[in-house]
Amino acid sequence: MNYQLKLVTAPATAVVPVADLKEYLRIDQNVEDASLAVMEDAAVKMLEKVTDRKFITQVWDVFMDQWPLSSRGEWWDGVREVAISTVVTPERNIKLPIGGNATLVEFSTYSDETEFPETVSNYIFDTIGPRARVGLKIGGIWPTTVLRSLNAIRFRVSIGFGNAAAVPNNIKQAIKELVAHMYENRGDQNEMAIPPHVLALVSHYRREKLGR
Secondary structure, eight states: OOOEEEEEEOOSSOSSOHHHHHHHHTOOOSTTHHHHHHHHHHHHHHHHHHHTOOSBOEEEEEEESSOOEEEOOOOOSSOOOOOGGGTEEEOSEEEOSSOSSEEEEEEEEOBSSOSSOEEOOSEEEEOSSSSOEEEEOTTOOOOOSOBOSSSOEEEEEEESSBSGGGSOHHHHHHHHHHHHHHHHTTTOGGGOSOOHHHHHHHGGGOOOOTTO
16 A cells, blocks of 8 residues: 655654753854754654654644555456456555554545545544554445545644653664764764664564564
């Protein structure tokens, strides 16, 4: 299943302020503040990718073109002219390309007739596994509205631990350590990999990828 993602609301603050980075690196002057801010942002993105999480709460739209389909499991030889609904049926559960520290803000569809979304309400949102999932309630069906051809289904999700104060301390320490590594190895492209001791700090928050 192909997804399109769009950032709606960016994180309100940095996870680790420049002032804290300067204290950690024992930097007294201000001439490198902008560079440290860029390094902090890069470190956050690298560690968010490693852990498959977002740290500061942010809002994203996840779009799908159509409902995912599953086979009914029927096999035959040759050619048979039948309705497509006799061969495949919409999946009852949809796996989203986001980790589990998320909240589903809105679930909606767009039809060919209007640009205004239609809210979907007969679903359950699950964040137990390595991927958030949306599933139908018992007896529910997905909307039968004729969907527009592109980005017809939208999941708006809020994802993250909260504000900077809510981000676990070992994640903040990992960001400081990674920024320190970047700062000490500026210009050396061979030293841009995340050091093992930094990965160890966030290992508890790395989500299991089996079954992806």
